[in-house]
Amino acid sequence: MTSSSARDPFPAAAAGTIARSLLAWYDRQARVLPWRAPPGERPQAYHVWLSEIMLQQTTVAAVKPYFEAFLDRWPTVADLAAADQEAVLTAWAGLGYYARARNLHRCAQVISEQHAGVFPQTVAALRELPGIGPYTAAAIAAIAFDQPEAPVDGNIERVISRLFAIETELPQAKPDIQAYMQGLVPRERPGDFAQAMMDLGAGICQPARPRCMLCPLQESCAGRAKGIAESLPRKAAKKEKPLRRGVAFWLVRPMDGAVLLRRRPEKGLLGGMTEVPSTAWDSELPGEREILAQAPLACDWQPLSGQVSHTFTHFRLHLQVWAAQGNGEVPGGRWVPPEELDSQALPTLMRKVIAHALKQGWA
DNA sequence: TATACGTGGAA
DNA sequence: TTTCCAAGTAT
Numbered sequence A: 001m002t003s004s005s006a007r008d009p010f011p012a013a014a015a016g017t018i019a020r021s022l023l024a025w026y027d028r029q030a031r032v033l034p035w036r037a038p039p040g041e042r043p044q045a046y047h048v049w050l051s052e053i054m055l056q057q058t059t060v061a062a063v064k065p066y067f068e069a070f071l072d073r074w075p076t077v078a079d080l081a082a083a084d085q086e087a088v089l090t091a092w093a094g095l096g097y098y099a100r101a102r103n104l105h106r107c108a109q110v111i112s113e114q115h116a117g118v119f120p121q122t123v124a125a126l127r128e129l130p131g132i133g134p135y136t137a138a139a140i141a142a143i144a145f146d147q148p149e150a151p152v153d154g155n156i157e158r159v160i161s162r163l164f165a166i167e168t169e170l171p172q173a174k175p176d177i178q179a180y181m182q183g184l185v186p187r188e189r190p191g192d193f194a195q196a197m198m199d200l201g202a203g204i205c206q207p208a209r210p211r212c213m214l215c216p217l218q219e220s221c222a223g224r225a226k227g228i229a230e231s232l233p234r235k236a237a238k239k240e241k242p243l244r245r246g247v248a249f250w251l252v253r254p255m256d257g258a259v260l261l262r263r264r265p266e267k268g269l270l271g272g273m274t275e276v277p278s279t280a281w282d283s284e285l286p287g288e289r290e291i292l293a294q295a296p297l298a299c300d301w302q303p304l305s306g307q308v309s310h311t312f313t314h315f316r317l318h319l320q321v322w323a324a325q326g327n328g329e330v331p332g333g334r335w336v337p338p339e340e341l342d343s344q345a346l347p348t349l350m351r352k353v354i355a356h357a358l359k360q361g362w363a
Numbered sequence B: 001t002a003t004a005c006g007t008g009g010a011a
Numbered sequence C: 001t002t003t004c005c006a007a008g009t010a011t
Helices: A012-029 A045-055 A060-073 A077-082 A085-092 A099-114 A123-127 A134-145 A154-163 A174-184 A190-203 A288-294 A338-343 A348-359
Strands: A243-252 A259-263 A308-311 A316-325 A333-336
Touching (some): A012 A174, A045 A060, A085 A099, A134 A190, A308 A348, A316 A348, A333 A338
């Protein structure tokens, strides 16, 4: 069980020491990120919100170019609200977790239509908005509005687990971690404190080989004192990913080289994104007769060599690609000229399929 | 509480 | 190659 029984009173003086040490370290770092204001200043809520949505389960390096592109194209939340969903999904393509993009767009519309274009400032009101959960609501309230809220992301889970030597497994430990974090939030600069905790987790208190010798909190860290810091936080082992298989249909129109694409259903995997038509993805590849029955048009289909491999969060996928030339009306299908492929809402998997077909001469 | 939901980089 | 996992949310 836990070494420190989980909600025991935490001395305010120790909390103050930790916050001061961390903020002093944060000020020395002067880490520059496109969505971050100088220490002590408040960034625009729109920038904070947009960055926090993009950063959910996504690395800073991956987010940067997307954040810049979104701000260039939609400088205000009103601009984003007025955009077509298709344009937002296209701009988001490649970032993953596409429900974020759909919720982002809906959230912009709610803010424009129901909040006069102004972000609400309380956690409770933020929490009502699509795509904003407990972490993001607290992060926006703290960072954009300097409220004494305690966002807890994966970084902060790790820092707090180690700082207080919490040995309870995640996610059971979440309430304790939240309580400890809240107990550390200073009255002054709560937004910088939250960002400093995340920076500490990302740069010093890393998952593997934490750089404790560089840590501004090393003297306060119970995990380090007990020699168990690197093993925290404890987590249950992950389940293995099953393999699914399917066939994608690469159909080229002879007259102009256009390719048949379609839109995926609004909800679920890759919801609302554009795709190359395919069979269902199942544990076993369908037989040839079944494959031909699921093809969008009756043509002279031929299987291409090799396959496209892709790994999603909860399964792996092997996709064969079958190609043909043909033309015709396909319900739900759209013929897209090759030069317009780049400007489609194509997720990474589908870009792999396209590259696989083009590589074998199917341009 | 458990599961669905992407992607790419690091070890 | 495989595993881990990164500023989580919705259901």
